[in-house]
Amino acid sequence: xxxxxxxxxxxxxxxxxxxASLFRRRNFNIESLAVGHSETPGIxxxxxxxxEEEALRRNVVRQNLLKLINVIEVDDVTDQPVVVRETAxxxxxxxxxxRAEIMNITDIYRARxxxxxxxxxxxxxTGDADKIASMADMLRPxxxxxxxxxxxxxMTRGVVTPRxxxxxxxxxxxxxx
Numbered sequence: 001x002x003x004x005x006x007x008x009x010x011x012x013x014x015x016x017x018x019x020a021s022l023f024r025r026r027n028f029n030i031e032s033l034a035v036g037h038s039e040t041p042g043i044x045x046x047x048x049x050x051x052e053e054e055a056l057r058r059n060v061v062r063q064n065l066l067k068l069i070n071v072i073e074v075d076d077v078t079d080q081p082v083v084v085r086e087t088a089x090x091x092x093x094x095x096x097x098x099r100a101e102i103m104n105i106t107d108i109y110r111a112r113x114x115x116x117x118x119x120x121x122x123x124x125x126t127g128d129a130d131k132i133a134s135m136a137d138m139l140r141p142x143x144x145x146x147x148x149x150x151x152x153x154x155m156t157r158g159v160v161t162p163r164x165x166x167x168x169x170x171x172x173x174x175x176x177x
Contacts, residue, residue, distance in 0.1 A: 002031065003078045004154050007046040008038065010070040018068050019046065026064075032086075032151035043072065047154045081157040087126045087150045089114070090136060093143035094121040102142060109135045120145055 009015045016035055023030050032049035065074045094102050102121055106113055111125035125135050129152070136147065 001051070001078070003050045003076060004082065004084065004152070005046075005048040005050070005065070005074060006077055006154060007048065007065060007074045008072040009044050009046060010072065011037065011042050011044045012070055015044070015070045016046075018070070019048070019065070022064055022068060023048075023050070034151040034153050047152055049152050077154055077156055082154045083157055084128060084152050084154045085126055086129055086132055086152050087124065088132045088136070088147060090123045090125070090139055090147045091145040092121050092123060092139050093119060093145060095119060098142055102139070105135070105138050109138075111135060 007019065009019070020030065020033070028050055030048060031051055032047070034047045035044055037043075038045040065071055092102060099121065102123075103113065106123055109125055109127075109131065111123050113121050114124045115122035123135075123139070125132055132149065136144065
């Protein structure tokens with residue numbers, strides 16, 4: 001079963017290395033890791049997807065990640081209602097005779113062409129991992145030159161927040177000073 005974690009961490013050098021090293025030391029595979037700035041200056045948001053057993057993942061979250069310096073909050077949103085999206089750029093061989101067919105596939109997947117060259121196109125697609133894999137399968141016969149994927153981003157649905165707003169607000173106020 002895949003586990004999705006959302007971690008709020010201080011935006012400082014070395015934090016990503018500490019988090020990744022924790023998983024490495026325990027020989028856990030990180031299937032996807034996406035990190036970026038959050039809505040609060042000085043705080044970054046990590047979305048981590050792993051494939052570990054229930055007992056192991058609870059141990060990693062509660063006992064280990066929260067002990068790391070610079071980690072503010074960690075929430076396991078695996079069993080919560082979440083929106084999970086990934087983005088991919090796919091460069092495909094496309095001479096003039098194949099462009100129309102590739103454009104039709106792009107339209108079906110609600111993707112878009114972001115670059116056109118004489119012998120290739122770059123397609124951008126956003127969706128869940130299955131949608132991206134499906135589109136890659138459809139484009140493979142044309143010849144995929146290269147592909148880059150962002151990794152999963154997750155956010156709880158509705159007004160549900162994955163963290164305790166009171167503790168987060170205290171930290172946000174401290175960082176804002």
